[in-house]
Structure formats: structure tokens, C-alpha cells
Amino acid sequence: xxxxxxxxxxxxxxxxxxxxxxxxxxxxxxxxxxxxxxxxxxxxxxxxxxxxxxxxxxxxxxxxxxxxxxxxxxxxxxxxxxxxxxxxxxxxxxxxxxxxxxxxxxxxxxxxxxxxxxxxxxxxxxxxxxxxxxxxxxxxxxxxxxxxxxxxxxxxxxxxxxxxxxxxxxxxxxxxxxxxxxxxxxxxxxxxxxxxxxxxxxxxxxxxxxxxxxxxxxxxxxxxxxxxxxxxxxxxxxxxxxxxxxxxxxxxxxxxxxxxxxxxxxxxxxxxxxxxxxxxxxxxxxxxxxxxxxxxxxxxxxxxxxxxxxxxxxxxxxxxxxxxxxxxxxxxxxxxxxxxx
Numbered sequence: 001x002x003x004x005x006x007x008x009x010x011x012x013x014x015x016x017x018x019x020x021x022x023x024x025x026x027x028x029x030x031x032x033x034x035x036x037x038x039x040x041x042x043x044x045x046x047x048x049x050x051x052x053x054x055x056x057x058x059x060x061x062x063x064x065x066x067x068x069x070x071x072x073x074x075x076x077x078x079x080x081x082x083x084x085x086x087x088x089x090x091x092x093x094x095x096x097x098x099x100x101x102x103x104x105x106x107x108x109x110x111x112x113x114x115x116x117x118x119x120x121x122x123x124x125x126x127x128x129x130x131x132x133x134x135x136x137x138x139x140x141x142x143x144x145x146x147x148x149x150x151x152x153x154x155x156x157x158x159x160x161x162x163x164x165x166x167x168x169x170x171x172x173x174x175x176x177x178x179x180x181x182x183x184x185x186x187x188x189x190x191x192x193x194x195x196x197x198x199x200x201x202x203x204x205x206x207x208x209x210x211x212x213x214x215x216x217x218x219x220x221x222x223x224x225x226x227x228x229x230x231x232x233x234x235x236x237x238x239x240x241x242x243x244x245x246x247x248x249x250x251x252x253x254x255x256x257x258x259x260x261x262x263x264x265x266x267x268x269x270x271x272x273x274x275x276x277x278x279x280x281x282x283x284x285x286x287x288x289x290x291x292x293x294x295x296x297x298x299x300x301x302x303x304x305x306x307x308x309x310x311x312x313x314x315x316x317x318x319x320x321x322x323x324x325x326x327x328x329x330x331x332x333x334x335x336x337x338x339x340x341x
Contacts, residue, residue: 022169241295
């Protein structure tokens, strides 16, 4: 697969540029074929890098050393806050570690490819973003459904390279995304965990699903974090929808089995058992799955209103990105952006 994906990644990049006009400012895309364990390890590194500021915040509050802070970002070590916060903080950290472990373990059997802008291959020579392809999952689908490997692998590459083009071809997007993550983490409050448990219990009593809006991460968020998470979810819905639309359009003249690929992948996303669905809801993966559909509907509505050129306005600046409310009701975004043009 390594030689295949090296070639497919390069071809995909050319096709994505031709389709979207987004040219990477970071040079040619680099792909890496990996195992499920390799994918998990790469994502653990991403979490360590992402959660470092939050771990430092806990370390400062508890008087721990920065070395302990690093450990907290990569394990379930308990940072003890004084007084009444001590137990809830330990529970929160144990729960978070369990959630991340369950999420990575389950997703490692499902994910086909991933563009990860948080991965650093070498701390002394950082590489901004790597396109990963998870070999056993791709091979299993090819075998089970009789997919032609050359076509299916190029189709997968088109989706991941589109995400790389978004983050490296739109000059401000990567910095904006990381700033939103920083804002979310910097406003974290351990006390929110106890409040979240009460919200879950209340929602269950009222017959509502407490995880509909995005899993436990949304429930433990402060009001400030919820506002930031809304921006992140709106942006990610746009990016995921754009990724799905672009992979089909860019490959249309080169791949004969896109409709069958799409049917199988859509069915695969929706067909899970009750326990797996509950896990997806708790971890926020269900909300991510919904982002693909919501994003595609948003793009279809925007293009119907003003064509692909109108959709390109979303790349003009952070203020042009849709909120989650605008993803759900594209006319809100259409009206707002049209008024500011």
C-alpha cells in the first residue's frame, strides 16, 4: 500500500487543486500508511500536544512540576486540587482517560484515513500535518465489497488531501482553528464535571438524550466553552461536508465506482449496534458523523443560492465561517454573508 498511496496522494493533490483552487502553502502532501496501533500512537501524540496547555493549567493550580504536567497530558494521572474539587477532578481525569482510550480503540477499527495537523514527526524538525491511511481497515473494505484497490485508494486520498488543502491552502484557517481549541481548553473548569452529571440525570428523567449536541465534552463545557465549541462544530461541519463533496467531484472523471463507494461508506457510518451507538454519542462521534450530512446540505443550499463562487466566501476570513445554527439553517449564513458583501 505504501507505494500505492504515495502515488495516489500526489494525484489527489493535483485533482483537489483543480477542483477547489486551494493550493497548499506547505508544499506537497506526504502520506503515511499505518497500522491501527500506529494510528492510535499518532493520535496520542496529537492529544499530548493539544492538551499540554490544559495540563500546565492544572499543574499551576496544584503546584506540580512541568514534568508532572506532561505526564498528566499523556496518562490518567490525578492532579489534586485542594478541598472540595479534589474528588471531582480525579473522577473527571479518570473518565477523560477512559473516554479517550475507548474512542481511540473503537475508531482505530473504523477510520480509513486522517489528516492530522497536530502531528509532529520529529520535535527537532516539525512537520505540519501528515495524511494517514489505516491499511487493515482499507484492505478489509476492499476485500469485503470487491472494491478495485486503485480506485478506492485514490478516492480515500482525495478526501484526506482535501482536508490538508483546507488547512494549508487557506492561510488563516489553521491558526484560527488552533486558537479556538486553545480558547476552549483555557476556559476549562473542573467543577463543570459535577454539573454535567446533574444535566445527564435531568435529561434522562425528561426523556431527552443528553449527548445529542456533541457528547460529554459539550456537557462539561462552561458557557464560554460552549460558544467556542459552537464555532468549532460549525467550522468542522463545513470542512467535512466540503471534503465529501470535493472527493466525489474531483474524482468523477477518473473513478467509475464512486456511487458504490459512497453507498457503502454511508451505510457503514449509520449501521452500528445499540452499545456502539451509545459510545459514539457519549464520545461525540455521533455528532461528528452528523457533520458530514449537515455540511453537505449546507453546501448544496449555498451553491443553489449563488454557485461555487458564493461558497468560496467561506474561505475569506474567520468571520465568514458558518456557525452551527447557520449550518442547520443555511439561509441565515446566506443572508448574513450577502449583506456584508
